Amino acid sequence: MSKFERRKKMRKKDRRFDLEGKIITLVYEDNRNTVHFDYHVDIDDVDYSIMLDLYTRNGRSGAVFLLHQTRGTSSVDVLQKMLDYLESQNRSDEKYSYTVKWVDRKDASKEEHVSYFYEASESDVRKKFFYNKREEDYLITLEKNPLS
Numbered sequence: 113m114s115k116f117e118r119r120k121k122m123r124k125k126d127r128r129f130d131l132e133g134k135i136i137t138l139v140y141e142d143n144r145n146t147v148h149f150d151y152h153v154d155i156d157d158v159d160y161s162i163m164l165d166l167y168t169r170n171g172r173s174g175a176v177f178l179l180h181q182t183r184g185t186s187s188v189d190v191l192q193k194m195l196d197y198l199e200s201q202n203r204s205d206e207k208y209s210y211t212v213k214w215v216d217r218k219d220a221s222k223e224e225h226v227s228y229f230y231e232a233s234e235s236d237v238r239k240k241f242f243y244n245k246r247e248e249d250y251l252i253t254l255e256k257n258p259l260s
Contacts, residue, residue: 124188131191135166138198139179143228145170147179151187164190165243173225178243201230209257210237217249 132149139147145168152163160183169176180197184190201207210229215222229237234254241252 178240214252
């Protein structure tokens, strides 16, 4: 690998780290949850070879929820799309606030938890709540919050 190729690779890595840092900060300042990046590679898809699942983890309940998914041509591309998506959420008139009260049926304490989602529909909230979860493991009630 030439010096030029190594420098280019490092610049790309630096850009990736910068974008991840911006996303972490943006989400934490919004809701005090931590953010986790899960990259997937699809070598058969030339146009969208990278998919990014962005998860949040609630500090109190430990629950993990899908925040958003995006696809692109590189890690930097998907991160920039993710950042653009998150920044546009503050200006969206098409999304609503939802409260989800939920109990993990596998949890011996059967403690009720409360989580908040900002989505266009109840079905979108359900998709994100149950992403990588078994629906039968949870008892949930979902409520659309009044507009302020």
